[in-house]
Amino acid sequence: MNKVVTRFAPSPTGYLHAGNYRSAVFCYLFAKKMGGSFILRIEDTDRARSKKEYEENILDALSWLGLKHDHFYRQSEQGPRHEELLRKLVAEDRAYISKETPSKEGGRTEVVRFRNPGEKITFTDSIRGAITFDTQELGDFVIGRSLSEPLYHFGVVVDDMDEGVTHVIRGEDHIPNTPRQILIQRALGAPTPVYAHLPLVLGADRSKLSKRLNAKAMTEYRDLGFIPEAMLNYLALLGWHPEGEQELFSLSALIDAFNLSRIQKAAGIFDEVKLRWFNKEHLRSLSDEEYAQRLMRFLESAGVSSPAYLSRATPILKERAETLLEARGLIESGECAFLEERVPYPEAVLLQGAKASAEEVARNLKKVLELLGGVSKTDWSAANIKNTIFSYATEVGKSTVLWPLRVALTGKERSPDPFIASELLGPEETLSRIRKALEELPQ
């Protein structure tokens, strides 16, 4: 069997949405699973609508997702080849120059039409099985505006042939295009690739994903603080399911598990809520260092400066934010500011949740100070701190110890627990803030 070659062939006439990239994901996974190669082909034969900006966005999104192409083509650069084959078809009378009365603005008086033999075409779709069309009703469709201006169907067939594409994996909306393309293949003597038409990705309202109405550009998700691992994982599982119940996959695990036979036939809805779950999970599986790095880059690209305490805040952020944007929100709202400097608080807050007198709280904080003094600086971890304090706290009433301790450290009614706060603050700062709290209490 020939080496597998798949291609993702978007046209740069707008920002691509999740459905488009889901096709790219499947093409990529299948090619890599089979040890084959993955082609990126920009279909820019419509010079009027194609824009460099959109092409760059596609490249940007694909590289963000980690889908590296093995070959890159720009359809507009195949002009001479397309013209050569278009002329060949005309010479063989499989196509002809047709006189037209332009039906709309800018219409030509001459176009190239395919001489349609009008036979029934049956092809086997790897996802849906046999599909039959009667191509009679297609008529002699147009394949070129002129001999030097090929149209979509012709360009696709020539390029797939020349690039050695063996598997065409694309959206279901291309099913009706397939018989025309097979007709052109036969006229050209080109092989017919294996077709796999993917179910569509729908918006929350069950309508087709549309850039204007309900779909974000892929790069917008990056700006919203989603990480590529999560997006890739989510996209792969939208319309495909591996054996077993595992849901969290890395790119290489996806390649390993992927196959065409477990692809869904029915359309699926793009659900941002589930995407958020994947994002949270993948964010958590990052090391603290990696997490801090990504968040720093995220803040930088948004023009926000990273606070000095950012890397220490990671454990807190990981627990509380599902996206990098939420992490940014926590930083900006001062959620972790206590790591930077002591946050002042009214005395009432210190006592509020303790439900105890100032004298009792002072006594407890002194005791905590004494206990913590016995913890070695090299063993200064949340677990050790908890062990050290907990039995005393339990004995005298947890809320009378832990609440004021936590407020002394974080200055807030609601915050991370005092153990993790102590760890992140370090021994000197922790002890100093407890002393400070004691000074402010009536003796």
Place this chain on the structure above:
RNA sequence: GGCCCUAUCGUCUAAUGGUUAGGACGGCGCCCUCUCACGGCGUAAAUCGGGGUUCGAAUCCCCGUAGGGUCACCA
């Protein structure tokens, strides 16, 4: 409208003739807990309808119905 595709909890899906129809997200409830968050446990929730075939149908066939796609000198 013609042609084509599809149909399991709200959503993503498992079960390829025999299961109390399973899992995940979300929802709800309980627990954990000094607060907030995290987490743990539990729970409600589905085979579009009607006919066949079969001892037996979510699964196979037919007919409906519903949804979607497509019918360009766009891709």
